[in-house]
Amino acid sequence: MHRMNQRTTPASSDSTFHSILRSAVGRLRHKVRPVVGWWVLALTVLWPLSAAAQPPDARQMTLLRNNCAQCHINPATGAPQLGQAGDWQEALARGEDALLRSVVEGRGGMPPLGYCSACSQADFRVLIRVLTQQPSAPEGET
Amino acid sequence: MSPQFGRRDFVRGAMALGVSGALGALMGCRIEGNEPQSPLIYRPDQPVPWINWAGNQFCRPGHRFSPATLDELVGALQSAPGVVRAVGAGHSFSALVPTDDTLIATDLLSGLVNHDAERQQATLLAGTRLHDVGPLLAGVGQALPNMPDMDYPALAGSIATSVHGTGTAFGSMSSYVSGLTLVSAGGEVLSCDATHNSELFQAARTSVGALGIVADITLQNQPAFQLTEESRVEVLEEVLEDIDQRCTAHRHFECFAVPYSTLCVTVATDLAQPGDVSSGADDPEAVNTLRSLFNGVSWLPLVGESLYDRLLQLAMRDEPPVVRTGPSYQVLPHVRQTRFREMEYTVPAESGPACLREILAAIKDQRLPLSFPIEYRYVKADDTWLSMFEGRDGCSISVHQYGDVDYRPVFDVIEPIFWQYEGRPHWGKIHTLTARQLAPLYPHWQDFQALRRELDPRGRFMNAHLKSLFGEV
Numbered sequence: 024m025h026r027m028n029q030r031t032t033p034a035s036s037d038s039t040f041h042s043i044l045r046s047a048v049g050r051l052r053h054k055v056r057p058v059v060g061w062w063v064l065a066l067t068v069l070w071p072l073s074a075a076a077q078p079p080d081a082r083q084m085t086l087l088r089n090n091c092a093q094c095h096i097n098p099a100t101g102a103p104q105l106g107q108a109g110d111w112q113e114a115l116a117r118g119e120d121a122l123l124r125s126v127v128e129g130r131g132g133m134p135p136l137g138y139c140s141a142c143s144q145a146d147f148r149v150l151i152r153v154l155t156q157q158p159s160a161p162e163g164e165t
Numbered sequence: 166m167s168p169q170f171g172r173r174d175f176v177r178g179a180m181a182l183g184v185s186g187a188l189g190a191l192m193g194c195r196i197e198g199n200e201p202q203s204p205l206i207y208r209p210d211q212p213v214p215w216i217n218w219a220g221n222q223f224c225r226p227g228h229r230f231s232p233a234t235l236d237e238l239v240g241a242l243q244s245a246p247g248v249v250r251a252v253g254a255g256h257s258f259s260a261l262v263p264t265d266d267t268l269i270a271t272d273l274l275s276g277l278v279n280h281d282a283e284r285q286q287a288t289l290l291a292g293t294r295l296h297d298v299g300p301l302l303a304g305v306g307q308a309l310p311n312m313p314d315m316d317y318p319a320l321a322g323s324i325a326t327s328v329h330g331t332g333t334a335f336g337s338m339s340s341y342v343s344g345l346t347l348v349s350a351g352g353e354v355l356s357c358d359a360t361h362n363s364e365l366f367q368a369a370r371t372s373v374g375a376l377g378i379v380a381d382i383t384l385q386n387q388p389a390f391q392l393t394e395e396s397r398v399e400v401l402e403e404v405l406e407d408i409d410q411r412c413t414a415h416r417h418f419e420c421f422a423v424p425y426s427t428l429c430v431t432v433a434t435d436l437a438q439p440g441d442v443s444s445g446a447d448d449p450e451a452v453n454t455l456r457s458l459f460n461g462v463s464w465l466p467l468v469g470e471s472l473y474d475r476l477l478q479l480a481m482r483d484e485p486p487v488v489r490t491g492p493s494y495q496v497l498p499h500v501r502q503t504r505f506r507e508m509e510y511t512v513p514a515e516s517g518p519a520c521l522r523e524i525l526a527a528i529k530d531q532r533l534p535l536s537f538p539i540e541y542r543y544v545k546a547d548d549t550w551l552s553m554f555e556g557r558d559g560c561s562i563s564v565h566q567y568g569d570v571d572y573r574p575v576f577d578v579i580e581p582i583f584w585q586y587e588g589r590p591h592w593g594k595i596h597t598l599t600a601r602q603l604a605p606l607y608p609h610w611q612d613f614q615a616l617r618r619e620l621d622p623r624g625r626f627m628n629a630h631l632k633s634l635f636g637e638v
Contacts, residue, residue, distance in 0.1 A: 082233070082273065089275050090254075093296045093317070100500050101449075120209045127213055128203035132502045135203060135216035135223075138294075138317065140252045141231035141270035144213055 079149050087150055090139040095154055102132065103154070111155040122151055198569035202504070215268055217255040218317070219506050219568060221595075224263035233273035235346070235354065235380050241269055242378065243352040249625050251378045253292055253319025257326060257593035258507050260630035261373055269378060271319060278381055280305045285386045286343055291321035291379040298384075299494020307386035308493050311335035311417070316498035321379040326593035327371045327552045329561065330497060331542035332417040333514070337554055339370040340547045344383040347376060350625040354380070367609070368616050370549040373592050375631055376620050391437035392416070392496040397486040401429040401525075405518040412543055417497075421538035422521060423455070424528045425463070426474045428481060430538065434497070437490050445487035449502040452537055456567065459536035470529070504568030505537065508576045508595045509561055510588030511553040514543055517560025520586045524562065524579050533575045537565040550609035553589040561591070600636030 079087065094102040103110030114122050126147050129135035136142065142150070152158070204223045205214060216223040230241035242249065247266025255262060262268070271292030280287035280302075287307055289298060295316035302308050311330045318328060320338075324345070329337035344358035347369055355377070357366040369376050394417075401422050404411065411418045417434035448454075458476060463469045489496050512520050521541055528535055540563040547554050553561070564579055566572035576595060583590075589606050590596035604610040614635065621627075624637060632638045 085233075085273055085275065089272050089292075089294050089297065093294065101502060123209050124207050127207040127216070128205070129216065129220055129504075130202070132504075134218045134255075134504075135220055136213075136255065138218070138254045139270075139272060140215055140255055140268070141229075141272035142213070144209065147213070 079153055083146055083149050083153075086139050086142055086146060087153065090137050090142075091150055091154060093138075100132075105154050106156060108156060115155055115157070119148065119151060119157070122155075123147055126151065198567060202569065215252065215255070215262065217257060217262065219258050219504060221258060221506055222260050222263055224265055224268070226264055226266060226268035228267040229270065230267070231270045231273050235348070238269070238274065238348050238378060238380055239352045239354065241267075242348055242350065245269070245625075247625075248628050249350070249378075250628055251321070251374055253322035254294060254317050256318045256322065258595045259593055260628070261326070261593065262628075263630070264628045271321060271378075274380065277301045277305070280307065282306065285388065286383055287386055288344075288381050288383040289320055290381050291319070291345075293320045294318070295320065295323060296498070299492070302384075302386055303389050303492060303494065306389050308389040309338075309341060309384065310387050311341075312494060312497040313338070314419075314497065314499050315501055316494070317501070320382055322593070324370060324379065324382060325372055325374050326591065327549070327554065328593065329542070329544045329554075330417065331419040331544065331561075333412045333543045333558065334545060335417070336545045336547045337371075337552060339549050339552055340545070340554075341384050341386070342370050342382055343385040345369060346380045346382075347378065348380055349377040350621040350623065358383075364612070364616060367548065367550050368613050371552045371592070372613075372617075373551070373631065373634065375617050375626050375635065377626070390493050391491060392434050392493045393437040393441040393488065393490040394432060394434040394496050395486045395488050396430055396432045398428055398481045398484050399431050400427055402427065404429055404431055405521070408518060419540065419542040421540055422525060423477065423538050424525060424533075424535050425459070425470045426477045428474075428477055441488070441490040443489050443491070445485060447487060447489065447499060449500045452503050452505075452565075452567075455536050455538070463536075505565045506568060506572040506595060507563055507565045508572070508580065509540075509563040509591040510580075510583035510586075510596070511544070511559035511561045511591070512583065512586040512588045514558035514560045516586045517541065517543070517562065520560070520582065520588070521562055523582050523585075524564070527578055527582060528575075531578055533578060534570070535564075535566065535575045537567060539564055550613045551592070551607055553591060555607060555609070559589075563591075563594075599633045599638075603634065604636075 094100040095105050098104055103114065125133060126137050127135065203220055204216060207214060212225060214223055214225050228246060230245065232238040232241050245267035248264045249267045249269060250262050250264040251269045251271055252262045253271050274290040274292035275297065276290050276293060278288040278290060285307055287302055287305060289301065295312065295318055298309065298320060311332055313323065313328050313330050323338040324342055327337040327339045344356065346354060346356045348354055355362060355365060357369060359366055404420055415433040415435055419432050421430040423429060459473060462473045462476065465472060524539065542561045544554050544559045544561055546556060546558045549555055553559060564576065566575055572595065580597060590598055617635065627637050
């Protein structure tokens with residue numbers, strides 16, 4: 024599902040930060056009682072290690088956990104994976120607006136809204152940047 | 166809806182006989198994909214619309230709320246203008262959600278509230294996704310006795326529409342509810358269980374969101390357990406002849422009948438035994454492979470259908486079984502990679518084989534463009550007023566069409582067959598019934614209607630679809 028593009032690079036391209044994050048998130052999803060506070064703690068600790076993306080707030084982390092994570096932190100789904108830069112090359116080449124449109128409308132295996140009915144456009148942009156490890160928006164932009 | 170075929174062998178078999186999908190460019194009984202993936206075009210900086218998983222329902226609500234607590238949910242309901250609908254994961258195919266007025270998303274109402282180890286019960290917030298329910302319960306040593314075959318929906322949505330798995334000894338998700346908290350149209354917080362507010366309990370466990378918005382749900386679970394699932398290709402008639410024994414012999418049993426073929430894929434699931442190991446691979450793309458092969462050969466005059474069946478026999482008949490073993494919440498659900506539209510009716514359990522045979526015959530006789538396997542499951546009776554399984558053991562038969570194909574030519578032919586067998590439509594899936602046809606199917610229909618009018622006298626939860634369901638048009 025969610026084959027917006029095929030994985031094109033090996034796992035070794037994973038950044039250290041995202042490896043840690045993905046590992047932590049995976050453990051939280053499958054091993055540990057996944058309470059929102061754990062996620063916030065994980066991101067609070069791990070996010071400063073990354074210079075890539077604007078940190079999501081606690082609400083957006085809950086939205087990510089409940090919706091995006093089920094496919095984008097689950098290689099069995101075939102979806103581009105969090106922290107796997109190569110997975111997102113094709114999508115990023117189309118630009119963030121095109122990616123946003125794909126998220127809202129759905130594309131390939133990606134369902135409309137990525138299951139997130141609570142997400143605003145600003146939420147989607149932040150979550151896209153988190154998943155694709157892209158820099159935060161310039162000041163004043165969403 | 167996740168049959169496992171030996172996809173690579175399947176394709177190899179087809180190609181060896183020179184019948185690749187390229188031949189499908191010719192016209193015939195092939196499955197044309199002309200439907201757009203999205204029902205609308207979104208442009209950044211416009212208000213984000215709501216669209217369901219299947220892409221066949223959408224709306225542009227004027228007001229949106231995303232409560233994270235019970236108090237916020239109460240506040241949202243007290244201030245929400247117009248018709249109010251709640252949404253979880255948006256996995257329903259029917260128009261339960263669309264409203265142009267107020268949409269309340271339950272994404273943030275998620276997580277484990279508390280648990281009772283002695284009674285094996287746990288209370289979860291209503292928006293908790295099923296894919297989180299399994300790990301959350303495992304964390305306290307519990308597990309749902311049964312689950313649907315996919316875990317994308319939210320807990321409240323699963324309850325609202327009596328989502329189910331398979332197994333003659335197991336009811337739908339609604340049957341595992343031992344209590345719930347609901348906020349009425351007026352913002353009143355109501356709790357209920359089998360002994361307290363028992364009428365509300367019987368109604369609210371399958372309410373299609375007509376009584377209020379559910380805030381939390383207490384589930385009756387069992388100690389965490391492991392399952393082993395085995396999928397294999399078999400001859401459908403042999404399976405149907407032996408269906409009672411199959412259902413008795415296995416904790417869970419279902420099959421996927423392949424239109425225009427004598428074959429089916431059976432899925433038998435039992436408690437895991439020491440030494441069980443996974444083997445083979447689940448192939449979520451199998452339905453697309455099936456479609457390619459169908460398009461490749463079905464157009465051939467006179468021999469197309471028999472050749473299709475023959476190719477399937479060659480490709481699938483000797484496939485070794487696919488085995489998956491692990492925690493119950495990882496074995497029961499399957500990955501979805503293909504968008505589709507679905508109609509499902511539940512007929513009395515004893516009518517299942519006859520109904521399935523009639524559907525398959527109609528597809529063949531009328532040359533309906535359908536290659537998507539038909540899912541065939543059993544669910545135990547319950548006492549929830551609007552559950553499809555109320556008062557009778559049920560056989561649920563699900564017809565799928567690819568998401569880029571107009572489903573109506575196929576569904577329009579098959580739906581009346583279900584009616585002949587006193588079928589009850591799945592509330593979250595596509596059907597055409599209205600209050601006039603629905604009322605005779607449910608002995609407690611008027612009881613539900615009376616309670617609904619008492620709790621929501623102004624019809625705040627009545628969108629166009631619910632008005633049709635409940636005769637408020």
